[in-house]
Amino acid sequence: MSLEIRPMTAGEVEESELIGAYAFNRPxxxxxxxxxxxxxxxYxxxxxxxxxxxxxMTAYLRMLPLVSRINGHGLRYGGVGPVVSLPQHRRKGHVGALLRESLKVMRERGQVLSGLHTPHPTLYQRFGWEIASERRSYTFPPKDVALKSEPGERGRTRMLKPDDWPQADRVYRQHSARRNGALHRGDVWWRNNLLSLDAPTPADIALWEDRQGEPQGYVIYHQPTPAQPDEYMGSFWVRELVALTSDAYLNLILYLSRHDIAKAIRWDAPTEDPFLSVIDDARHVTTTARYDLLNRICDVEAALRQRPPADPEARLALxxxxxxxxxPWNGGRWRIAVADGTVDVEKTESQPDLTLTATTLAPLFNGYLxxxxxxxxxxxxxxxxxxLATADALFATSYPPYCADTF
Ligand SMILES: CC(C)(COP(=O)(O)OP(=O)(O)OC[C@H]1O[C@@H](n2cnc3c(N)ncnc32)[C@H](O)[C@@H]1OP(=O)(O)O)[C@@H](O)C(=O)NCCC(=O)NCCS
Known part of the structure; x- marks a missing residue:
């Protein structure tokens, strides 16, 4: 029996789609x-x-060439997904072999980090990916939303057409400039990933502008489908709410709360979101948090070198x-010196301050842990x-990591 690992050819794409469609039981x-x-x-x-x-073909994965932000800088990030194998070939180590090879490929391509979403964290932890962000979800009946603070101005909320995504993107870019874990988005990503133009219930975007007509926030959401009211009533889903100002934030929450046909709204948000401090009676809101992205450092030396310190004045060595x-190329002792906003990394034989696996380093690196x-x-x-104090300062981030995108 021979096992070969290689990129698929164009003629093999349909075969791979069958594996993916079967694995996720796609209609x-x-x-x-x-x-x-x-x-x-x-792709x-x-x-x-x-x-x-x-x-x-028994299994396949894809490595998307993404960019993920950290402390005001974009790092090349291999987004791994989907990862699928045929049931008759599972537990034979084929996916393990693909994951090992993917690390070599991503490193060669300068993708110093990698990330993925998965219901099987233990599988990926074996290969060095580790939980590196959380997603908070609020579920609440829209009719029960009353705010403690009124917005200073009502401004204007308007719905965007799919081709208008650049207006939301302008807001997103300003918002994510200092955010940690936010992905760089382009035309293809907005249309196919965020707006799911192909999906049975495509996403809507509402943009909020202040009285000067300046866009200050937007919300992306999927509404219930009237054809299946009972099934969909509960699944009004707010994928992302981005606000540059308090007025944008409060007005967009009011806008959502007027979708009163929905029994409940589920809103996915970063962990620092202040909704529970804004709503009049927090008993109406069920809040859950769960792990989100698992990250992996593909190239420790290059990743450390490219990671700017949160404090440009910091002078640290570790x-x-x-x-x-x-x-194995990541193994060894690495001396990291930060001064004048730049980071120097070199291999050393001197005594370490900390010993850890690359798996543990991933959530330290992006400020999750x-x-x-x-x-x-x-x-x-x-x-x-x-x-520990030096490492805490070295790996500090401006915001806790959060990525609203799924892939
Ligand atoms: C999850 C899936 C990709 C695993 O594929 P596979 O071919 O069985 O994986 P492998 O045989 O290469 O297993 C690699 C290692 O992970 C372990 N593993 C496999 N599936 C696992 C799971 N669901 N949970 C935890 N560990 C798992 C294996 O035991 C093996 O460990 P070992 O090297 O210590 O023996 C496959 O079961 C699948 O396609 N499932 C349906 C789709 C899916 O869930 N995809 C993943 C989305 S992120």
Whole structure:
């Protein structure tokens, strides 16, 4: 039996679509013409890796060339998804082989970080991905929303057409300039990912402008479908609410609350969102939080070098001893020195301040977990007295990480 790992060819895309459609039980799996056409249009085949046993495709994954922001800078980020295998070929290590190979490929492409969404965190933790952000969800009946503070002005809320996405994008860019974990979005991403123009219930966008006509916020949401009122009543979904000002924030919440046909609105938000402090009676809101992205450092040296400090005045030095069985090029002792807003990284033989796996480094790197919290959780070894405080300062971020996009 032979196992081959390589990018799929254009002629093999339909075969891969069948694996994906079966794995996620997509309704289109009896007719894959549209999915195949879309895949050929949107995803160059060299973004893929597939496994072949005796010539038959058994599994595949895709590495999307994304950019993720941290402390005001964009880092190249390999978005891994989907990851799927045929049931008769599962638990044979094919996906493990694809994940190992993907790390080499992403590193070669300068994708210093990688990230994915998954219902199987333990699978990916074996290969060095680790939980690196959380998503908060509010669920509330829109009729019960009353605000503690009134907006200073009503401004104007208007619905955008799909082609108007650049107006929302202008707001998004300002908002994400200092945000951590936000992805760079382009035309294809807005249309196909955020607005889901192909989906049965495409997304709507409402933009809020102040009295000068300046856009200051928007909300992207999916409404219930009238054809299936009972089923969809509960699933009004707010994918993203972005506001540059308090007036934009409060007006967009009022706008959402007027969607009174919905029994409940579910709103996905970052963990620092202040909705519970804004609503008059927080008992009407059910709040849940769950892990979101798992991140992986594909290239420790390059990632550390490219990561700006949160405080441009910081002067810090730290030596990390990193262990990485899956991506051995990351292993060793790394001396990190930050001064005058620049970061210097070099391999060293000197004694480390902290010892940790690349898996633990991923959530430290993007500010999801502080070094102090990681030590508390038993996830790293501390050798020097001041090491934790220095690492906390080194890996500090302007905001907790959050990515509204799914892929
Ligand atoms: C999840 C899925 C991709 C795993 O594929 P697979 O071919 O069984 O994976 P592998 O055999 O290469 O397993 C790699 C390792 O992960 C482990 N693993 C596999 N599936 C796992 C799961 N669901 N949860 C936890 N660990 C898992 C395996 O035991 C193996 O560990 P080992 O190397 O220590 O033995 C496959 O079951 C699938 O396609 N599921 C449906 C779609 C899906 O859920 N995709 C993932 C979305 S992120």
């Amino acid at each position: 289109d799996r009896r007719d894959l013409a549209h999915a195949t056409e879309q895949a050929l249009k949107l 160059p085949t060299d973004w893929s890796l597939a496994s072949f046993e005796d010539g038959e 030596t990390l001893e990193v262990r990485d069985d899956t991506a 502080s070094a102090t919290a990681a030590a508390f959780a038993g996830r790293l070894e501390v050798h020097g007295e001041a090491a």
